[in-house]
Amino acid sequence: MTLEITVFVVDDDQAVRDSLALLVQSVGLEVETFASAKDFLDAYRPDRRGCLITDIRMPGMSGLELQEQLYSDGYHIPVIVLTGFGDVPAAVRALKGGAVDFVEKPFNPQALLDLVQQAIVLDAEIREQAAHQARLAERMALLTPREQEVMALVVAGKANKVIAIDLSISERTVELHRARIMKKMRARSLAQLMRMVLPPSHDMA
């Protein structure tokens, strides 16, 4: 995974494309431009960090279709949509489809650059989240089926004695499983393990 951040620009209008490139470069960001959605899809790799600015009205694949294609392919790059006059319904569709925001041409360049910064932060968060999930999945994969069973009961808040009875094993065996689980999951406490395994909405507890 590369650490370089790139702003991808897709617009069929060369002047708009070039001007956006210069604008983005003027705040010290890397930029790559594409004349069509297809060109972008051909070149894009999901490990590229950054965000995407795409025009909504383009010949061939539209900005909306591009966005839908990216998400259905499992790519989560933040998208900023450029709309024209009276494209509000399309902009709403883009937002519902997960776009960061939309700006209507001609837009305030500062507002766009602010959105780009937000999108880059969002991209980093999404990637961090994804990396976390990946790490967790790797650790979980190290657990034996029996250890997974024990872990489910542990995070459900059951005492070792109860787990031993449930699984018809000795309490001592439960303790051994539990120690191995904590080690493989790299959890220093029960609370930490629970935070790792349980969905984020339960974190408050």
Place this chain on the structure above:
Amino acid sequence: MNRRPISHRNTGAAPPPVSAQELARTRELLEDREARLSAILDTAVDGIITIDESGIIESVNSATERIFGYNGDELVGNNITMLMPSPYREKHDAYITRYLRTGEPRIIGIGREAEGLHKDGRRFPIDLAVSEVRVGGSRLFTGLVRDISARRRAEDEARRRSADLAHAARLSTIGELTSGIAHEVNQPLTAMVNFAEACLRMLRSGNAEPGKLEDALGQIAVQGQRAGHIIRHLRRLARKGEAERVRIDLGHLVRDVLGLFSNELHASGIALDLMLDESLPAVKCDRIQIEQVVLNLVRNAMDVLEEGPADGRELTIHTRADSGGTIELTVEDTGEGFGANGSDRIFELFFTTKADGLGMGLSISRTIIEDHGGRLWASPRPGGGAIFHVTLPADDQEAP
């Protein structure tokens, strides 16, 4: 005096000598026939008026009394012109004289729409059919008059509705056009704004590369021109391609356009003063476009007159040719004029003083006239109001 269903003037023809008995029977017969005739005529819905060769009313039926508001006695013996408003009134005697001399009918046996004058001074539209009756050695003319005010009102209403509809359709077309223009023009505008912002940032950072700045500034200029090209292109589109220029008589064109407004001019009490130079040279132009300009100027004048006080509404249209081969058309109204704004702003695109105006009419009109090598301008009318001047070059070629 007895009120008779039919009022008659005594024609004073001398009867031949007959016996008293015969006379009594004949009179009885005649009276009986006349009573029947009167009954028939009086149940008629239409006004029936008989006049003699000099236009003097011989008889009227009761529908005539109802339609015009007079008693029969007030009518019989007077000239028929008392039931006619100007300009029919002044021309009627000449019509009859002409017909008697040439036998060439203008209205007799044909029927047409005309105007009647009510006793209370009100003009109203009528359907008029005239037939000729020969009685003995003299000729009588019988007119059938039907008051068509109600029908005309319905027609006006229908016309107004269709005009509203046309206006709505035009607005929606303009809406679509605006969206198209906006999209096309927003591209270069977006690029210009971005390039400018990038230049500002480079300059503020203190290490701007002159080459990059120069490129970006050059691009701003190019994009500005691109926006201009788009507008020019659209204007050509609006011109419906290369329309053919044909030789036309501007006076005819003005009359055609006014035909569209005749009802409204009348309804709004606008006095029209038309002074068309009959010997005007032809102009070579796109007929539809010039019609659009004239329509626009007349429409504007009527709108401004209708907003003002009800009396003194005057619309004056002149055409004249000057020695330099230029034809001038002026449309003059007695409306409120230009006020403090002067007459300059009115030609700007989207400038309007009307609540529901688009502010496109005069701007487009000026473009059209300038395309034809002419000029369109406005000046204040002495005594209040506005004068719009259109000049067009006369076509110096002889008609083929």
